[in-house]
Amino acid sequence: MKWSKLVTLLLVVAVFAALAGTTTTKLWKGIQLGLDLQGGFDVLYQVQPTATDKVTPEGVIATQQALERRANAFGGSEPNISIEGTDRIRVQLAGIQNQDEAKRILGEPAKLEFRAPDDKTVLLTGADLKSNARYQQDPNTGAAVVAVEFKEPKKFEDVTTKYLGQQVGIFLNDKPLSKPKIETVISTGQAVITGMANPQEATRLAQLLNAGALPYPIKELSSMSVGATLGQAALQKTLYAAVVAFALIFAFMIVVYRLPGLIANIALLMYIYLLLAVFDGLKIVLTLPGLAALVLGVGMAVDVNIIAYERIKDEFRSGKTLLSSVIMGQKRSMRTIIDANTTSLIAGAIMFWFGTGQVRGFAIAHMISILVTFLTAVLLSRWMLQLLIRSNLVKNPWWFGASKKGAAK
Template sequence: MNILPRGAGVMIGTVAASDTAAVNALMSRPEVQQMLPDNVTLMYSASPFGQNPQGEKMYRLLGVRAAAEMTGEVVDEASVTFDQYTNEPKVSITMDSKGAREWSRLTAANINKQVAIVLDRAVVSNPVIQERIPGGRTSISGLESRQEAEDIVTVLNAGALPAPVEIVSERTVGPSLGQESIQAGLTSVLVGLLIVALFMIFYYRTGGVVADLALFLNLILILGILAGFNATLTLPGIAGIVLTIGMAVDANVLIFDRIREEQRAGKTLVAAIEAGYQRALSAILDANITTFFVGAILYSFGVGPVRGFAVTLMAGILSSMFTAIIVTRVVFDYLVKERGREVSYG
C-alpha cells in the first residue's frame, strides 16, 4: 500500500490487489478508525487504474462520506452520449423534481469538490463538480472510455430500481474443501474420458482410435479457447467439459454407424466414408446448433456459475464439431486414400 501525503484530497492511497485483505484488516483496527472523521468511510475504486512494477492491478483507496447525500431513486434516466465537438463519451443524467432540488443544493455547496458514485461499497466514478447545476439535468465528462461511461450508466439505472435483498442461505467453504471439490471434478473428467475412450476402441476398433485422438484434441482446444478469453475453470465449467466429452463422441457414433450401414449395402470403404459423413452431417448440425443456442441463452441471462457452465459448453460444442467432422475425416482420408490402409468400424 502506498500512503499519500496529508492534504485535502479524497484519495488516501493506492493498494495492490493482493494487499486488499491486509489493508482491510489494518483499517478495521479501532486505533485506525479513531483517526478518521466520524462521517468518513474508506472505499476502493471499482476498477483498477494501472499496475505496479510486479504486474499487479492497483486500486485507489478513497475517503467517502459515510451517509449518502442522494440515491439512485431520484434518477429518471441515465444514458451514454458523445460530445459534439470532441466526440468523447459522457454520461447524461435526468432526475425527478425531488432529485433536481437536492442536486442543485449539493452542487452549489460543493463546487470544485468531488462527488462519489458508489455501488456495492466501491467507487465507480468520482467526478469534480464544476458549477451549480439546476433543473435536474447534468452530465459527467472527462471519462477515459465508452466502457467507463456504460459502467456508470449501469450503476445509475440500477440504483433507480429498488431491489430489496433477502439472504436465503449462506455457506462458508474452507480452502481444503474447495481444493477437494476441484480435485473431485478433475478426477471425474479423467475417469469419464478414460471410460469413453475404452468404449470407442472396443466397439469401433480403428475408428474408435481416431475418435479418441479427436477427443483429446477437443479438450486441448477447449482449454485454449478458455485461456484466450481469460476465463476461469470453475466446477460448473468442469461439468460443462464432462458433458462436452459425451457430445463429441456422439457425433462420431452417428458417422461410424452410417459408414457401417453403407458398407453393409455393398459400397467400398472410400464410398462408405464419403456417404457416411454426408448423411450424418445434418443430424450432427441440428443437435449441436440447438444446444449452442441453449448455452448462449444461459450465458445471456445466467449469473456466476451458470455462465461458467455456458462458456465451457459453447466452447466444447464448437471444438467438438471441428474435431468430429473435419479432423477425423482428414485422418480417415489419409489412412484410406494415401496409405491404402483398411479401417475397421467394428
C-alpha cells in the same frame, strides 16, 4: 500404399503430440479458476440511497467501479464484479485468504473528512487526496500513521493558514480518528493521519483511501464462501472423474469402432487441448459447473463421431466400397450432427442470457465445447479418417468395424 497420405496423417499426430506434450501444463496453470475451485467468496450487495441522494444508474456504476478498485488491492485472482438489476452488485473474489477482512474492506464506506474545529464544517474530503496513501511509522513515537498527499496543495495550505494554532478533526465514516493541532502552514500538500491502533489498520485505511470512498452505502443481501481446501478437493474429485470418463470412452471407442475409434480418440485429445488453449487465451474463468460442462462436452464430442461411424456402417452394408462408405457416411450424417449441436448451442445461449453466476459459467463452457467439437470431431476427425483410408495401409474392413462380406460388425 499411398505414402503421402500416411505421412501426412502421422505428421499431424506427431506435431500435435509434441505441441501438447510441451505446452499442456503451462496452459492449465494459466487458466483462472473460479472461487468454487480455489476458494473465495460471492457477495451480493444492494446500493442504498442516502439522506439527500436517490440511487441512480450512474451512481450504481460509480459504486461498482469503487468496489472494483478495492477488490484489485487484495492481490488475488481477477475479481468479477457485475451489476444485477437496477441497484444490485455481485462481487466474486477467488484466491482470497482472509475472506472476512476482504468483505469488511469492500463494505466500508471510507468517507474521510477534514473538519473545522466545530467538528461540523467539512473542509476537505478523501476525494481531495491523491491515490498514493501509504502506511508509515512515526519516527518519534513509533505509532502507525498514514501518509497522504493532496491533489491541490494550495487548498490544504489555505486550510492550515486559516486554522493555524487550532485543532482540525479527521473523521472516518463520521467517527473521529484524531484532532491534530496545526502548528505551521503546510504548503507541500503532504500530511499524516494518526489514530490507528496498529500497522494493519493503517494499511487497510491506506488501501481504502487509494480506492476511494463508496458513492453510496451498500447493504449485504447474501454471501457464499468457499474455503481454499474445499475448493481444491472439489477440483481434484472432478478431475478424477474426468480421467475415469476419458479412459472408459477411449476403451469403448477402440473396442467398438477399432481404427476409426482410435482416430476419434486422437481428435478427442485435440478437443481437450484446444479447450485449455481457448480458456487460457481468452482468460475465461473456469468454475466447477464450467468444468462439469467440459467433461460433459467430451461425451458430446464422441457422439459426433459415433453418429458418423454408424452411418458409415449403413453405407457399407448397402454394398459400397470402404472409401465410398466413409465419404457418403460422413456426408449424410452431417445434417444430423449440425442439427443436434445447433440445438445444444441455442440451449447454452439461452442459459447464458437469462442465467446468473454459476449458470452462466456452465453455459459459457458448454457453448465453447460445442464450437470446439465442430473443429475437432467434425473437421479434423473426418479428415484424418479419410487420410487413413486413402493411404491403403489397412484394407481389411474388419479394422473399420465392418465384416469382409459387407455386414456391419
